[in-house]
Amino acid sequence: MVHNIQLFLFFVVFLNYLQAEEIWFVKFSYKHNYLSRIEKTFPLIDLLQYDYDQSSCIFLVPQNYLLNFARFIQQHNGFYRIMLDNTKDTLKKFQLRSKRWTPSDNPLDKTFYQHFLSYDEQQNWYSLLANSSLTKKFIRLHTIGYTYENRSLTVVQIHSKYRRRYKQQQQRRKLxxxxxxxxxxxxxxxxGVANFVLIQFLTLKENNLKVQRILRHFDIFVLSMMNPDGYEYSRTHNRLxxxxRSPTIVSDYWDIDESxxxxxxxxxxxxxxxxIYGSSNHPCSHSYRGSHPSSESEVQSVVNFLQTNTYSRNKFYxxxxxxxxxxxxxxxxTYSTLNKVQNYEDLLKRCNQIASNVMNQTYKVGQASFLLYPCSGTSIDFAATLMPHSMTLELSPTFKGLPMCFETNQTVDHNCTVGFLAGPEVIEIDGTEVFNAIVEYLDSIIQDYFLSRNT
Ligand SMILES: [Zn+2]
Known part of the structure; x- marks a missing residue:
């Protein structure tokens, strides 16, 4: 009993410290991977941006770390500057930034990708997709599971009218x-970009030859909102x-501090x-791995979806x-810097080619554990055990040469962009780039692996 009271008091004191946070830009004077040491010493720190080449990071630093973290940086010949103090209050203005809007009757209209839709708006859009004469023949909706707060995880399947003809001609299932x-x-x-990609496939299915060829070979499944509980929380409570939002082992105390x-x-x-490190066992960490593998309903739903083929009957590729x-x-x-997936060279060549063709060579391509940092329990590592082509695209709020606002400390200057805080006007710019990359990627697979046998 005494032990429990002490534990409770410890948490009250400890968690109250976390109420105020600061965003720091940190740069070390020479290249070295400090992240694992920082993570061990400061388990509740939140890494917002990492640049290995520049040996710089942007961290969200809890109040009770400020002193010791500054000391750590000095001891390792680095420097830091505060980019934003009192972060939560400052970022409140970025919450609920989508304005009131009147959706169109056409589910492919730009009103659906020029906004950050709330969960409810997203569900209404799905209903429109399923009922509109423009789209209902080409999509199916699948609820693959529910979140802790009972929101549905909705996957949109795009299929094409070419299916039967393809199957009859080729005697082969689609992928x-x-x-x-x-x-x-x-x-x-x-x-926003996942929604944009979905809209582009549906818009171009009738008159774009590459899209038509892709839909002859593949059914496309899009889960735009994998974490709707967290997303809604970021809209209403904490932008970062x-x-x-599922409870953890210290959930009795989480109303004292949200972390x-x-x-x-x-x-x-x-x-x-x-x-491996990069995956925290601390329930208050921003990269907490959960109590056991697939402990989260969102993850278990996606794992079942990819493993069982219940909804597609066709293998994921x-x-x-x-x-x-x-x-x-x-x-x-992602979990290893020593091992590579079997077809790594093919993936690397293909992605580099496409990055230079349709992305202005502005994307860095490579193994996740090298380009970012090693961490474990990721979705692309799991998917790579099931299918040959598995990858993450870290999109970009930087475009047309604009600097990141955090780098210039101009958080509301319209001449820069702001990391996670990028506005909905970026969706179409990034969405176009990513849609083109996905189309080129899938088309290149068809050219290399299927077209010699099939047309
Ligand atoms: Zn992420």
Whole structure:
């Protein structure tokens, strides 16, 4: 009993410290991977941006770390500057930034991708897709599971009228492609871009030869909003929220401080779960891996969906996992810097080619554990055990040469862009780039592997 009271008091004191946070730009004087040491010493720190080449990071630093973290940086010959203090209050203005809008009757209209839709608006849009004469013949909706707060995980399947003809001619099943967005709550752009990609496939299915060829070979499945509980929380409470909203082992206390609630979905997948640093066992960490593999209903639903083929009957062949931000095209493995997936050279060549053709060579392509940092329990590592083409696209709020606002400390200057806070006007710019990349990628697979046998 005494022990429990002490534990409770410890948490009250400890968690109250976390109420105020600051965003720091940190640069070390020479290249070295400090991240694992920082993570061990400061488990509740939140890494917002990492640039290995520049040896610089942007961190969300809890109040009670400020002194010791500054000391750590000095001891390692680095420097830091505060980019934003009192972060939560400052960022409140970015919550609920989507304005009131009147949706169109046409589900392919730009009103649906020029806004960050709320969960309810997204569900209404799905209903419109399923009922509109423009789209209902070409899509199916699948509810693959429910979140802790009982929101549905809705996958849109795009299929084509060419299916039967293709099957009769080729005597061969189509393959499936999975695209997801919104795994991390604060990465709103990835949800908008997933919706944009879906709209583009449906818009161009009648008059774009590459899209038609892709839909002859593949059914496309899009889960735009993988973490709707976390996303809604980031809209209404904390713009920089990353995890889902399920209770953790210290959930009795999470109403004192929010950080101790939720699991990082991209550390909870069952392959190589908890096998390396970069995946925290601390329930209050922003990269908490969960109590066991697939402990989260969002993850278990996607795992079942990809493994069982219940909805597609066709095998999954490619997976595009959308995050924001960084302009990285990340390949498995994430958990290891020593091993490579079997077809790594093919993936690397293909992605580099497409990045230079349709992305202005502005995406860095490479193994996730090298380009970013090693971590385990990720969705692309799990998917790579099931299918040959599995990758993450870290989208970009930087475009047309504009600097990141965090770098210039101009958080509301319209001459810069703001990382997670990028506005909905970026959706179409990034969406076009990502849609073109996915189309080129799938078409290149068809050319290389299917076209000699099939047409
Ligand atoms: Zn992410």
């Amino acid at each position: 499936s492609v999975f695209i997801d967005g919104g795994m991390h709550a604060r990465e709103w752009l990835s949800i 929220w990353r995890k889902n 101790c609630c939720g699991v990082d979905l991209n550390r909870n997948f069952p392959y190589q779960w908890d096998s 490619a997976y595009f996992n959308l995050h924001a931000y960084g302009r990285f095209w990340l390949l498995p493995w």
